[in-house]
Amino acid sequence: MRILITFKNRNLEKAFIERYNQKSLSTIRIGFWLTIWLYAVFGFLDLHMMPVSYPAIWIIRFGIVIPIALISILLTYLRSLCNHMQGIVSFNSIIMGLGIISMIAVANESEPGFRYYYAGLLLVIMGICSLFRLRFFYSLFSSVVIILGYEFTAIFIQKISSIDSPNNQFLIFVSNNFFFISANVIGLMASYYLEYLMRVEFLQQEEIVDKHQNLNTLMNSMKVELRLAKHIQSQLFPGVCPYMKNVKIHSIYKPMEELGGDFYDYIRFVENNLIGIFISDVSGHGIPAALITSMLKTLNSMAGNNKFSPSAFLKYINLHIIGQIGDNFLTAAYILYDSETRIMKISRAGHPYPLLLRNREIIHLKSKGGIIGINQNIDFEERTIILEPEDKIILYTDGLIEEINPRRIQFEDYYFNEVLPSIMHKPIDEITMLSYQKLIEYKGDDRLSDDVCIVGLEIS
Numbered sequence: 114m115r116i117l118i119t120f121k122n123r124n125l126e127k128a129f130i131e132r133y134n135q136k137s138l139s140t141i142r143i144g145f146w147l148t149i150w151l152y153a154v155f156g157f158l159d160l161h162m163m164p165v166s167y168p169a170i171w172i173i174r175f176g177i178v179i180p181i182a183l184i185s186i187l188l189t190y191l192r193s194l195c196n197h198m199q200g201i202v203s204f205n206s207i208i209m210g211l212g213i214i215s216m217i218a219v220a221n222e223s224e225p226g227f228r229y230y231y232a233g234l235l236l237v238i239m240g241i242c243s244l245f246r247l248r249f250f251y252s253l254f255s256s257v258v259i260i261l262g263y264e265f266t267a268i269f270i271q272k273i274s275s276i277d278s279p280n281n282q283f284l285i286f287v288s289n290n291f292f293f294i295s296a297n298v299i300g301l302m303a304s305y306y307l308e309y310l311m312r313v314e315f316l317q318q319e320e321i322v323d324k325h326q327n328l329n330t331l332m333n334s335m336k337v338e339l340r341l342a343k344h345i346q347s348q349l350f351p352g353v354c355p356y357m358k359n360v361k362i363h364s365i366y367k368p369m370e371e372l373g374g375d376f377y378d379y380i381r382f383v384e385n386n387l388i389g390i391f392i393s394d395v396s397g398h399g400i401p402a403a404l405i406t407s408m409l410k411t412l413n414s415m416a417g418n419n420k421f422s423p424s425a426f427l428k429y430i431n432l433h434i435i436g437q438i439g440d441n442f443l444t445a446a447y448i449l450y451d452s453e454t455r456i457m458k459i460s461r462a463g464h465p466y467p468l469l470l471r472n473r474e475i476i477h478l479k480s481k482g483g484i485i486g487i488n489q490n491i492d493f494e495e496r497t498i499i500l501e502p503e504d505k506i507i508l509y510t511d512g513l514i515e516e517i518n519p520r521r522i523q524f525e526d527y528y529f530n531e532v533l534p535s536i537m538h539k540p541i542d543e544i545t546m547l548s549y550q551k552l553i554e555y556k557g558d559d560r561l562s563d564d565v566c567i568v569g570l571e572i573s
Contacts, residue, residue: 118249118308129315134198137246138189141202144244145186148209149179151236162226169219178212181205203251210237210259217263218270227271231289234263235296242300242307252304256297263293343371346403349410351379357388359573360452363542365549367565374402374443375510375564378413380420386453389420392568393445393485394464394510395438405438423447423460424482424495431462431485442486446508448570455500455572460493465514469498470505470537470544475529505541506570512563513548516556524555541571 120126156174159167185205188194194201213233220227237259241252267289268274273282354362364377374397380389393409395402412430413420419429426447434443444464450457459467463484469476482493500506514525532551536544545567553559 118305118312120312125319128319129312130199131196132315133246133248133311134195137198138195140244140246141198142186142189144202144240144246145182145189145205147244148205148240149182152179152182152209152212155233159226162230163216163220163224165221165224166216166219166226170216173212173215173219178209181208199248199251202245202247203255206237206241206245206247206255207258209240210234210255211262213237214259214262214266218266222271228285231263231293234259234293238293238296238300242304247304249301249305249308252301256301260294260297264290340371342400342403346372346406349407350377355379355381355388357385357452360388360450361541361571361573362388362390362569363545363571364568365545365566367549367561368398369512369561369564370398372399372403373564374398374406375512375566376406376409377508377566377568378410380413380416380426380447380449382420386451387449388452389423389426389447389449390508390568390570391426391445391447392464392508392510392566393443394512394564394566395443396441398564401439401441405434405441405443408434408437409443421449422495423449423458424493427460427462427482427485427493428491431491432489435486435489438486442484444484444511448506448508450500450570457498457500457506458495459498460495462493465509465511468507468509468533469500470507470533471501471503473534473537475533475537500572502572504572505537505544507544507548508568508570509548510564510566512561512565513552513567515563516552516561516565518555519557524552527555528552541569545569 120129152174156171159170159174163170182205185201188201189198213230216233217227217230220230238256241247241255247255267286271282273286276283350366351364354364362379366373366375366377368375374395375393376395377390377392380391382388391409391413393406395405409430412433416426416429419425427445430445444462446459446461446464446467448457448459448467459478459480460482461467461480462482466477466479469478478496478498480494480496483491514523514528516524518524528548528551532548533544536547539547548567549565552561552565
């Protein structure tokens with residue numbers, strides 16, 4: 114396993130220490146309060162284990178160690194000392210350990226605590242390597258000072274290290290050191306791996322933060338580009354509805370995303386009595402669909418004489434777009450209207466049937482024609498209809514009728530049976546707007562699952 118106890122990068126090391134200190138504060142405070150409680154409770158044990166020396170031991174216990182721990186708790190609430198918390202805790206750990214060592218030093222050889230109070234040092238080691246959240250080097254320093262303090266006391270004050278010491282005290286010295294030093298080794302290993310894991314977690318979090326920031330930067334850049342692309346795509350659509358004598362035209366387009374695959378266009382002619390309306394729905398959404406709509410705009414402007422015949426117009430688009438759009442395809446419809454003769458020619462390519470609203474009747478203008486972009490040898494049926502005054506034509510994409518409500522029921526039947534019959538007597542601009550509004554009401558919100566495009570034409 115890689116040794117990872119300090120970071121070579123100073124800024125990274127500083128950031129880790131600050132975060133480590135912040136996250137450790139609550140645990141450190143718990144450690145201090147537990148220390149104070151244990152130090153105080155063990156004072157009652159002094160009466161039995163140290164019946165002769167307990168006055169001096171109580172001075173150490175209640176006059177030195179506990180007050181210093183209380184002061185240290187207060188210091189943990191000073192933000193200015195947060196970066197010095199490891200030193201403060203290390204100092205307290207040493208005081209706690211030396212406090213027990215001092216109790217051993219003042220104990221009388223005849224008192225039980227003379228032999229057994231070293232066990233309190235094991236509790237201190239447990240605190241140093243866990244609750245006090247000391248980093249490895251601070252744990253090592255504190256443990257070494259406490260070990261040296263105990264060895265000095267055992268050798269020069271208790272004098273139990275000599276082989277010739279009475280009552281087999283040498284064996285007590287060996288036994289105490291075996292357990293004490295073993296506890297230090299185990300505790301320091303735990304302290305090391307605890308810090309190691311904390312540093313690994315810190316690096317992972319930093320990596321996540323960096324990736325998140327990079328992702329945010331990328332997302333912001335994409336949003337800017339999408340807004341630009343949306344603006345560019347909006348320029349593909351007609352700015353205003355064309356003016357034509359005795360004809361009123363209105364349209365509405367609502368993409369489900371920044372970029373949509375629905376498209377409509379008004380085909381202009383030199384002859385003022387002619388107007389063409391093209392509507393299409395590209396499979397998919399987003400950037401690929403938007404790029405295909407830009408291709409359609411270009412093809413519309415370059416159709417030449419094909420625009421005089423709806424079937425020829427759709428065949429022209431199919432021949433020029435096939436092989437250029439990958440696995441995508443599109444449906445479309447094109448109508449050509451002559452305001453002098455009121456003759457409308459219409460062809461469709463797999464698109465929803467255009468609607469004729471006449472005398473409160475909804476007529477689906479059916480014609481044969483497959484989708485565009487799959488088969489180059491496909492023909493499109495062309496129908497001719499003579500319109501009458503007050504007739505209305507509605508072209509739409511399937512996003513209008515295929516949306517579902519919270520009960521998973523499509524809008525189609527409700528639209529044709531309820532909505533459209535109730536509004537078909539209104540002007541064409543109100544019909545298109547109300548159609549969309551009723552769709553939103555039916556769905557329950559404006560988060561639609563597909564683009565919606567509606568183009569209407571009304572004969573005066």
